[in-house]
Structures are given as structure tokens and as C-alpha cells.
Amino acid sequence: MADTIExxxxxxxxxxxxxxxxETVDLAxxxxxxxxxxxSNRVDESVVLPAGTGQETQIVVFATGETALRAEEVADxxxxxxxxxxxxxxxxxxxxxxxxxxxxxxxAPMMQxxxxxxxxxxxxxxxxxxxxxxxxDVVETxxxxxxxxxxxSRDRRTFHTRVxxxxxxxxxxxxxIDVIVRRLEAALEKGPLNIDSIFVKTTMGPSVEVxx
Numbered sequence: 001m002a003d004t005i006e007x008x009x010x011x012x013x014x015x016x017x018x019x020x021x022x023e024t025v026d027l028a029x030x031x032x033x034x035x036x037x038x039x040s041n042r043v044d045e046s047v048v049l050p051a052g053t054g055q056e057t058q059i060v061v062f063a064t065g066e067t068a069l070r071a072e073e074v075a076d077x078x079x080x081x082x083x084x085x086x087x088x089x090x091x092x093x094x095x096x097x098x099x100x101x102x103x104x105x106x107x108a109p110m111m112q113x114x115x116x117x118x119x120x121x122x123x124x125x126x127x128x129x130x131x132x133x134x135x136x137d138v139v140e141t142x143x144x145x146x147x148x149x150x151x152x153s154r155d156r157r158t159f160h161t162r163v164x165x166x167x168x169x170x171x172x173x174x175x176x177i178d179v180i181v182r183r184l185e186a187a188l189e190k191g192p193l194n195i196d197s198i199f200v201k202t203t204m205g206p207s208v209e210v211x212x
Contacts (some may be wrong), residue, residue, distance in 0.1 A: 025162065
């Protein structure tokens with residue numbers, strides 16, 4: 001499928017009309033033969049893209065002490081217990097933070113308080129933090145997540161994810177898509193039989209089907 005993915009990406013890039021902003025490249029996946037009312041059948045996967053997302057990824061870390069200091073080098077924001085408690089008292093601020101942030105990382109001991117203060121905001125958005133264990137390097141974790149996308153179908157047959165930017169090489173974007181397709185085929189009950197169709201497009205450009 002790799003050749004057909006790259007062909008589809010090249011066509012999507014070529015057919016996209018010029019815009020005065022840097023467009024993302026997005027993937028749309030249509031599922032079939034799945035009861036998505038059953039949460040166990042839904043897609044919910046984090047995938048590290050080999051060529052990166054081509055976009056800025058907003059990452060917030062909940063941490064204290066040395067971990068917090070190191071996280072400040074790479075994260076967009078670092079919040080401690082006091083800021084966490086403040087967010088628990090300010091629902092609007094918590095929602096704004098959740099909507100603006102792609103991924104959260106948290107020291108494992110803080111997870112219980114995060115669930116208490118922010119669970120009702122982050123949980124439904126699928127943005128509960130990735131727990132950081134004592135042996136984990138916060139810098140490595142954040143850097144990895146900058147190249148990560150979330151595949152999440154919820155209860156809908158069609159879902160989308162970004163796979164790059166218009167100024168990336170078609171081959172790089174195709175590599176990203178290939179990794180995503182392989183992960184989906186491994187995660188779905190019937191593998192490729194549960195994938196009805198796949199389309200690639202720039203933000204404002206036409207959709208191009210990836211032929212199976």
C-alpha cells in the first residue's frame with residue numbers, strides 16, 4: 001500500500017489551491033462492520049509519527065521539584081499542585097486549557113489529584129495525562145509526544161487526524177500514514193476488513209482516496 005499512499009499524498013498536495021497560510025495534511029478514516037456504541041470497539045490509539053506532525057504540539061506537564069524544572073525546557077507550560085487546585089476551582093479556565101492543549105503529562109503521584117480536580121474536564125475530551133513514572137525522563141517523554149497524534153473514533157464511523165504539513169515531502173507524509181494504517185489494522189478486531197476507506201487532504205484542499 002506504501003506506493004498508493006504516496007501517490008494519494010502527492011495528488012492531494014498538487015491539487016490543493018494556494019493559500020496564504022501553512023496548511024496541515026489530514027487523514028480521514030471510515031470504519032465499517034463495527035458496533036461503535038460498544039466502547040471496546042472504538043479506536044483510541046496514540047501513534048508516534050516517524051516524520052513528525054509538521055505542526056506545533058501543545059504539551060502541558062503537571063510536576064514538582066526537579067522534574068518540573070527539567071520540563072520547563074521542553075513543555076509549553078508546567079503546573080504544580082497549587083495551579084492544579086486553582087484549575088479545579090475555575091471550570092472555564094480548566095476547559096480553555098483542555099481545549100488549547102494537545103497532550104498532558106503528569107508525575108504519577110499527581111494523577112489522583114488530577115482526576116479529582118480535572119477528571120470531568122479532561123476525561124470526556126480523552127485528554128487525561130500520560131503518567132510519568134519515577135524512571136521516566138520527562139524531556140524524552142515530552143519530545144516524543146511532540147511527534148504524537150491521537151487516533152480517536154469515539155462513536156462515529158469517520159474520524160480524522162493530522163499526518164503532516166503541506167511543505168513536508170510526500171514520502172515523509174506517506175510514511176506517517178503507513179504507520180497509522182498499520183496501527184489501525186493491528187488494533188481493529190477484523191484488521192483491514194474494518195477499514196472501509198481512507199482519504200488524505202490538505203486543510204482546504206480536495207480529498208483524495210488512498211486506494212487499497
